[in-house]
Amino acid sequence: MDDQTRMMTGLTGLGGLPQGDVGDPDSVRKQQSLGQPQQDIGDILQQIMAITDESLDEAQARKHALNCHRMKPALFSVLCEIKEKTVLSIRGVQEEDPPDPQIMRLDNMLLAEGVSGPEKGGGSAAAAAAAAAAGGSPTDSSIEHSDYRAKLAQIRQIYHSELEKYEQACSEFTNHVMNLLREQSRTRPISPKEIERMVAIIHRKFSSIQMQLKQSTCEAVMILRSRFLDARRKRRNFNKQATEVLNEYFYSHLSNPYPSEEAKEELAKKCGITVSQVSNWFGNKRIRYKKNIGKFQEEANLYAVKTAVDAANVSAQASQANSPATPNSGGYPAPCYTPDGRL
DNA sequence: AGCTATGATTGAAA
DNA sequence: TTTCAATCATAGCT
Numbered sequence: 001m002d003d004q005t006r007m008m009t010g011l012t013g014l015g016g017l018p019q020g021d022v023g024d025p026d027s028v029r030k031q032q033s034l035g036q037p038q039q040d041i042g043d044i045l046q047q048i049m050a051i052t053d054e055s056l057d058e059a060q061a062r063k064h065a066l067n068c069h070r071m072k073p074a075l076f077s078v079l080c081e082i083k084e085k086t087v088l089s090i091r092g093v094q095e096e097d098p099p100d101p102q103i104m105r106l107d108n109m110l111l112a113e114g115v116s117g118p119e120k121g122g123g124s125a126a127a128a129a130a131a132a133a134a135g136g137s138p139t140d141s142s143i144e145h146s147d148y149r150a151k152l153a154q155i156r157q158i159y160h161s162e163l164e165k166y167e168q169a170c171s172e173f174t175n176h177v178m179n180l181l182r183e184q185s186r187t188r189p190i191s192p193k194e195i196e197r198m199v200a201i202i203h204r205k206f207s208s209i210q211m212q213l214k215q216s217t218c219e220a221v222m223i224l225r226s227r228f229l230d231a232r233r234k235r236r237n238f239n240k241q242a243t244e245v246l247n248e249y250f251y252s253h254l255s256n257p258y259p260s261e262e263a264k265e266e267l268a269k270k271c272g273i274t275v276s277q278v279s280n281w282f283g284n285k286r287i288r289y290k291k292n293i294g295k296f297q298e299e300a301n302l303y304a305v306k307t308a309v310d311a312a313n314v315s316a317q318a319s320q321a322n323s324p325a326t327p328n329s330g331g332y333p334a335p336c337y338t339p340d341g342r343l
Numbered sequence: 344a345g346c347t348a349t350g351a352t353t354g355a356a357a
Numbered sequence: 358t359t360t361c362a363a364t365c366a367t368a369g370c371t
Contacts, residue, residue, distance in 0.1 A: 235349075235351065236367095236368080237350075237368065237369080258359095276351095277351090279359085283362095286360085287362060
């Protein structure tokens with residue numbers, strides 16, 4: 001800088017124009033007519049270089065004077081061009097970064113969990129689905145359901161308010177920087193492209209903050225979800241009446257203990273449990289029965305007698321001869337039992 | 344505390 | 358998708 005200054009001073013042989021002259025068209029015209037464009041540019045450059053050595057007031061005045069100089073636009077655009085070709089071409093490499101896959105993942109998850117996206121719909125749908133999968137007695141699941149939904153709504157609210165804050169801060173900061181750069185672009189070579197680039201840099205910085213927000217929101221949802229899933233583990237045994245209904249169906253359909261979808265729905269309704277719980281129960285029952293028929297024989301006999309008695313009652317009431325209640329043909333082996341219900 | 348019963352989950356198979 | 362088989366984790370009993 002010192003060398004440059006000295007060099008330019010040497011070239012022009014001038015220490016700078018009097019302030020009043022710089023912006024004065026007349027003096028410029030005078031100089032122009034003298035045929036000293038080289039010296040003119042040298043002057044300006046020299047003044048720019050020397051500006052930092054001046055007092056604040058002087059520098060301000062000089063700045064203003066230079067801004068009004070007729071050579072300014074031309075010089076400015078040349079400097080912009082030079083800058084564009086040197087500094088910016090290096091940075092140009094990381095231009096146009098593709099949407100962060102991490103952010104996309106987080107976005108998708110937040111959307112799926114109903115944190116982002118449509119206001120109530122997604123959230124309650126997700127919670128409902130989770131609750132449906134959870135099962136449990138209707139009261140339990142609805143309690144957990146509303147609990148889950150409330151917590152999720154809380155997370156959603158925090159997330160949105162934080163996101164709003166973030167967006168506000170981002171746009172405020174961007175505006176601030178843009179204004180600053182625009183302001184500065186009057187005195188130093190800043191091209192609109194460079195401003196754009198700066199905005200992109202700011203947005204990238206802010207997007208990392210956004211990612212943190214999204215990440216911690218995801219974590220919160222995951223924790224909530226795992227707690228919710230843990231709660232599902234805290235099972236309750238089905239009540240006696242429900243177990244009875246299920247066992248009755250099972251043992252009276254021992255030859256083919258695979259209730260149809262409709263039958264499952266009906267059983268679910270009767271027992272006050274979900275269809276998937278009915279499916280679970282039958283899945284467990286089939287496998288456990290098959291594994292140890294002996295253990296279940298007593299139970300089987302009990303229900304066989306029970307259904308036989310029921311059937312008898314029904315047929316007596318209808319005064320009609322109905323088909324036997326236990327169609328044990330194929331499927332799972334039926335227990336052997338005597339009419340008195342013993343082996 | 345230890346044991347069994349039982350509802351739920353998971354991964355493979357059909 | 359449904360079912361099977363193994364397994365988990367808790368309930369509930371002794």
